[in-house]
Amino acid sequence: MLKNAAMPNDLDAFWLPFTANRAFKKNPRMISRAKDMHYYTPEGRAILDGTAGLWCSNAGHTRDAIVSAIQKEAANLDFAPSFQFGHPAAFETASRIAALAPGDLDHVFFSNSGSEAVDTALKIAIAYHNVNGNGSRTRLIGRVRGYHGVGFGGISVGGIVPNRKFFGSLLTGVDHLPHTYNRQEQAFTKGEPEWGAHLADDLENIVGLHDASTIAAVIVEPMAGSTGVLPPPKGYLKRLRQICDKYGILLIFDEVISGFGRLGHGFAAERYGVIPDFICFAKGVTSGTVPMGGVIARKGIYDAFMKGPEHMIELFHGYTYSAHPLACAAAIASMNIYRDEKLFENAARLEPIWADAIHSLKGLPNVLDIRTLGLVAGIDLASIPDGVGKRAFNALDHAFQKEGIMIRTAGDTIALTPPLVITENQIDEIVSKVGNTIRAVA
Numbered sequence: 001m002l003k004n005a006a007m008p009n010d011l012d013a014f015w016l017p018f019t020a021n022r023a024f025k026k027n028p029r030m031i032s033r034a035k036d037m038h039y040y041t042p043e044g045r046a047i048l049d050g051t052a053g054l055w056c057s058n059a060g061h062t063r064d065a066i067v068s069a070i071q072k073e074a075a076n077l078d079f080a081p082s083f084q085f086g087h088p089a090a091f092e093t094a095s096r097i098a099a100l101a102p103g104d105l106d107h108v109f110f111s112n113s114g115s116e117a118v119d120t121a122l123k124i125a126i127a128y129h130n131v132n133g134n135g136s137r138t139r140l141i142g143r144v145r146g147y148h149g150v151g152f153g154g155i156s157v158g159g160i161v162p163n164r165k166f167f168g169s170l171l172t173g174v175d176h177l178p179h180t181y182n183r184q185e186q187a188f189t190k191g192e193p194e195w196g197a198h199l200a201d202d203l204e205n206i207v208g209l210h211d212a213s214t215i216a217a218v219i220v221e222p223m224a225g226s227t228g229v230l231p232p233p234k235g236y237l238k239r240l241r242q243i244c245d246k247y248g249i250l251l252i253f254d255e256v257i258s259g260f261g262r263l264g265h266g267f268a269a270e271r272y273g274v275i276p277d278f279i280c281f282a283k284g285v286t287s288g289t290v291p292m293g294g295v296i297a298r299k300g301i302y303d304a305f306m307k308g309p310e311h312m313i314e315l316f317h318g319y320t321y322s323a324h325p326l327a328c329a330a331a332i333a334s335m336n337i338y339r340d341e342k343l344f345e346n347a348a349r350l351e352p353i354w355a356d357a358i359h360s361l362k363g364l365p366n367v368l369d370i371r372t373l374g375l376v377a378g379i380d381l382a383s384i385p386d387g388v389g390k391r392a393f394n395a396l397d398h399a400f401q402k403e404g405i406m407i408r409t410a411g412d413t414i415a416l417t418p419p420l421v422i423t424e425n426q427i428d429e430i431v432s433k434v435g436n437t438i439r440a441v442a
C-alpha cells in the first residue's frame with residue numbers, strides 16, 4: 001500500500017464543490033487512501049470517518065468484495081448502452097434494489113447521482129399525470145430546508161436559501177411546505193419528536209391555494225439531512241401520505257441519504273410504514289464506490305406508461321451511464337455485504353447506544369440542540385456573532401487537523417453519519433473527538 005502518495009504541487013485548477021476554495025488551498029485537508037472506518041492523509045495520519053464520506057460509504061472503505069467486483073467487471077464489460085440494449089447485471093441490480101423497497105415499489109430507473117434521481121422522479125411524476133390525461137397536474141411541492149441535490153429541479157423544490165438565490169428564477173409552478181423543526185418544542189430529542197405532525201396539514205392550504213388539479217407531486221426527505229438533520233415528527237409522514245391520497249397527488253421520498261441502512265432499514269419508508277409513489281436513491285447503493293443513483297417507482301406508475309405501439313419508446317428520459325456495468329457490479333457487491341453482515345440490523349441495534357453517546361455532549365459550550373436518528377446526529381452550535389457558519393467551519397478544520405476525525409457541517413450544525421460497520425468503541429471515539437473539538441472552538 002502506498003503510504004506517502006505524492007502531494008500535488010498545484011492546487012489551482014480544481015474548483016472544489018461546496019467548498020471554501022481559498023481557505024482550503026491555504027490549508028488543505030488532503031486524503032489519499034481509505035480502509036474500513038478510516039481515511040489516511042498523504043503523510044499517513046489516520047482520520048476516523050465520522051461521515052461515511054458524504055453519507056455514502058455505508059459498508060466502510062475499500063471492502064475487498066466490492067473492489068474485486070469492480071475490477072472484474074472493468075475487465076469484462078467496460079460499458080454497455082442501456083438505450084435499446086441491456087446487460088444482465090443491470091436487471092439483477094434493479095431486482096435487488098426493488099426487493100429492498102416496501103410494497104409495490106418494484107421498478108427501478110437508473111441515474112448516476114442523487115440530483116439526477118430527483119430530476120428523474122419529478123419528470124416521471126409530471127409525465128405520469130400527462131399519460132393519464134391529467135396534463136394540468138404540473139405543480140411540484142417541496143419543503144423549506146429540503147435538500148434535493150443541485151439540478152434545477154432539485155434546487156427549485158429544495159428549500160436551502162444559498163443553494164437557490166444565486167441561480168435565477170428556477171422552475172415555475174413550485175410551492176413549499178414549512179419545515180418541521182421547532183427548537184422550543186423539540187430540543188434534545190432522541191429519535192422522532194412528538195411535536196409537529198400537524199405541519200403536514202399545510203398541504204391542505206397549498207391545495208386550497210392552487211387546486212389539486214394543478215399539483216403533480218410532493219417531494220420530501222423522510223429525514224431532512226443536509227439542512228442539519230431534522231428527524232420527522234411522529235405521524236408526520238403518514239399524514240402527508242393521507243393528504244396526497246385524498247387529492248391524487250404523488251408522493252416522492254428522497255432517500256438519497258436515508259436509504260441503504262442509515263435509519264436501520266433498507267429505506268425509511270419501511271421504518272415509517274409509509275409507501276411513497278417514488279423513492280430516490282444514490283450514495284449507499286454502491287457504498288459510494290462508483291456513482292449510481294435512481295428512482296424506484298410503484299407498479300402502477302410503470303404500468304401507466306406501458307401502452308401504445310410496442311416499438312415506441314415509452315419514456316423519453318435516460319442517461320448515457322444509466323446502469324453502468326461498474327456501478328451495477330459495485331451495487332450488487334455492496335448489497336451482498338449489507339445482507340451478509342446484517343448492516344441495516346446493526347444500525348438499528350446501535351441506534352440507542354449511538355443516541356445516548358451523542359447526547360452526552362449536551363452541556364458542552366455553545367451546544368444549543370442535539371438530534372439523533374438511526375446512525376445520524378446533528379449538533380447545533382451557537383454562531384459566532386460576526387459569521388454564521390464560522391464556528392462550525394473552525395470545528396471541521398480542527399477535527400481533521402488536530403483530532404483526526406472527519407465531520408460535516410451545515411451552517412453551524414455538525415452532522416455525524418458514520419459507516420454502518422462502526423463499533424461501540426468507535427462511537428465512543430467519535431464522541432470524545434467531537435467533544436474535544438466543540439471545546440476547542442468555544
Ligand SMILES: Cc1ncc(COP(=O)(O)O)c(C=O)c1O
Binds near residue numbers: 147
Ligand atoms: C436528500 C438528498 N437528495 C439528493 C442529493 C444529491 O445527490 P448528489 O450529490 O449525488 O447529486 C443529496 C446529496 O447529499 C441528498 O442528501
